[in-house]
Amino acid sequence: MVTSLYLMPTGRCNCVCSYCYFPVGAKKENPELFMRVAESFTEHIISSNPIARPQIRFTGGEPWLEKDLLPAVTDHFLSRVPNGWVVINTNGTILPQNKLKDFKGEKRLIHVISLDGPELLHDSRRRMKNGSGSFRKVIKGIRMLQDLNLPLYLNAVLDKDSSAHLPELIRFISGELGLKELSVSLLHLDKNPMSHDEKYDLLENAYSVATDHSIRLGGHHRLLLGRWIPELRCAAGITTALVDPAGMVHACQRFVGRVKPDCSWSEDFDWMNFNSKQSCGPVCDSQSDHHVGKKLYELYKRKYPEYLHQHHLDLNLFGVLS
Numbered sequence: 001m002v003t004s005l006y007l008m009p010t011g012r013c014n015c016v017c018s019y020c021y022f023p024v025g026a027k028k029e030n031p032e033l034f035m036r037v038a039e040s041f042t043e044h045i046i047s048s049n050p051i052a053r054p055q056i057r058f059t060g061g062e063p064w065l066e067k068d069l070l071p072a073v074t075d076h077f078l079s080r081v082p083n084g085w086v087v088i089n090t091n092g093t094i095l096p097q098n099k100l101k102d103f104k105g106e107k108r109l110i111h112v113i114s115l116d117g118p119e120l121l122h123d124s125r126r127r128m129k130n131g132s133g134s135f136r137k138v139i140k141g142i143r144m145l146q147d148l149n150l151p152l153y154l155n156a157v158l159d160k161d162s163s164a165h166l167p168e169l170i171r172f173i174s175g176e177l178g179l180k181e182l183s184v185s186l187l188h189l190d191k192n193p194m195s196h197d198e199k200y201d202l203l204e205n206a207y208s209v210a211t212d213h214s215i216r217l218g219g220h221h222r223l224l225l226g227r228w229i230p231e232l233r234c235a236a237g238i239t240t241a242l243v244d245p246a247g248m249v250h251a252c253q254r255f256v257g258r259v260k261p262d263c264s265w266s267e268d269f270d271w272m273n274f275n276s277k278q279s280c281g282p283v284c285d286s287q288s289d290h291h292v293g294k295k296l297y298e299l300y301k302r303k304y305p306e307y308l309h310q311h312h313l314d315l316n317l318f319g320v321l322s
């Protein structure tokens with residue numbers, strides 16, 4: 001049964017990050033369709049009353065470019081589903097204060113914001129379309145959310161460069177922003193991907209730095225441990241469905257543009273029995289991923305046993321866990 005709906009209402013973005021893999025398209029948005037998908041999902045959740053926490057997650061492109069749709073869906077879903085939550089993955093540069101103030105103090109509206117490092121590092125890779133850096137806009141957005149008492153998490157993309165600046169980033173988010181948790185994602189490149197040893201070394205360093213500063217780590221790499229820690233097994237395509245800007249249904253956001261979709265979303269979409277036929281081979285579940293997962297599991301057993309179980313951070317960051 002689908003309990004986690006991912007909405008990708010636009011392929012557009014106001015940023016041009018150096019490593020963006022999203023197939024940015026100029027397709028015309030269809031907010032009415034996305035509102036209808038959200039309404040249908042809400043009806044399904046109310047009638048099925050699942051044990052798993054029901055949720056709607058926005059992703060993109062930059063979802064806040066749809067500045068009317070997001071509040072409308074959030075209000076519709078949260079007002080009807082008391083145990084539901086809405087998570088917005090965003091670059092954090094265009095958060096609309098005038099819309100968000102209506103949700104002040106709403107703990108069930110969560111933002112996950114990209115911040116790769118201190119200003120110079122972040123701006124070297126995450127730029128606005130006009131070429132300027134996005135760091136200061138992101139920090140302004142974070143502080144605005146904090147003033148509105150809305151929860152947020154930060155995600156840093158890890159490669160060799162950002163890893164070298166991780167201690168500085170962690171000191172900044174802990175000292176200046178008062179955060180105690182951080183998500184890290186390994187940089188994914190379709191061409192010339194990192195070796196499994198490189199990936200593992202980056203993660204090992206991240207855990208060491210985070211532990212030194214009493215920061216809890218989470219992130220997509222946790223799903224690599226699903227073979228060894230069943231609570232972290234990815235259930236994409238069974239408990240999740242994603243609707244892309246063209247209205248096509250996928251198991252996972254990382255499949256968009258890479259793997260053929262399952263179907264086109266329609267009014268008779270079967271939320272109860274959806275079971276994606278998409279295979280994640282091109283994106284995840286490789287031998288390299290297994291190798292990293294196994295080494296990480298051994299690292300946890302040796303040094304960080306507190307990471308051997310599912311944590312609320314895992315659930316907040318990912319809708320593919322049950």
Ligand code: SF4
Nearest residue numbers: 013015017020061091
């Ligand atoms: S903010 Fe996201 S979608 Fe936009 S360019 Fe950067 S990585 Fe791509």
Ligand code: SF4
Nearest residue numbers: 234236252254280284
């Ligand atoms: S299906 Fe998606 S969320 Fe799950 S492990 Fe693969 S890429 Fe990650």
